[in-house]
Amino acid sequence: MSTLNVNGRPHTVDVEPDTPVLWALRDALGLTGTKFGCGAGLCGACTVHLDGQAIRSCITPVSAADGKRITTVEAATDGGDKVGAAVHAAWVKHDVAQCGYCQSGQIMTATAFLKSLPPGKQPSAAEIDAAMSGNICRCGTYARIRAAVADAAK
Numbered sequence: 001m002s003t004l005n006v007n008g009r010p011h012t013v014d015v016e017p018d019t020p021v022l023w024a025l026r027d028a029l030g031l032t033g034t035k036f037g038c039g040a041g042l043c044g045a046c047t048v049h050l051d052g053q054a055i056r057s058c059i060t061p062v063s064a065a066d067g068k069r070i071t072t073v074e075a076a077t078d079g080g081d082k083v084g085a086a087v088h089a090a091w092v093k094h095d096v097a098q099c100g101y102c103q104s105g106q107i108m109t110a111t112a113f114l115k116s117l118p119p120g121k122q123p124s125a126a127e128i129d130a131a132m133s134g135n136i137c138r139c140g141t142y143a144r145i146r147a148a149v150a151d152a153a154k
């Protein structure tokens, strides 16, 4: 048994300590917004926040989340998080998603990136590309991702 703090609430999950956070979220808690892509920390589809930092949940064991706050795309985009809500709105405005599979991970990386910026800082295209470079989109929606992140930063 492990206790995870997910989206502001404690959850007891019946998983081994070395179970990836991804599977605790999806299988034990039913939070399927977080996606499985490569399972090897390479694609970013499984990105969630751990104490506000974007992490790969497919290679992060439940034991590493002990005493920390996990935030998933469900909470980041439910309107209660100002930056997450701005990113979500920009995603819709710019019609970013094509197949959509990587988008929750993209949104989580973008949200953590924007929160890491000093107040009032408008990131350059190069800074956005660098921040988002670990999230792969096989549909190639990178131009729309860049535009949406820039818009959400305003």
Ligand code: FES
Pocket (backbone or CB within 6 Å): 035, 036, 037, 038, 039, 040, 041, 042, 043, 044, 045, 046, 047, 056, 057, 058, 059
């Ligand atoms: Fe975790 Fe690809 S599924 S990085």
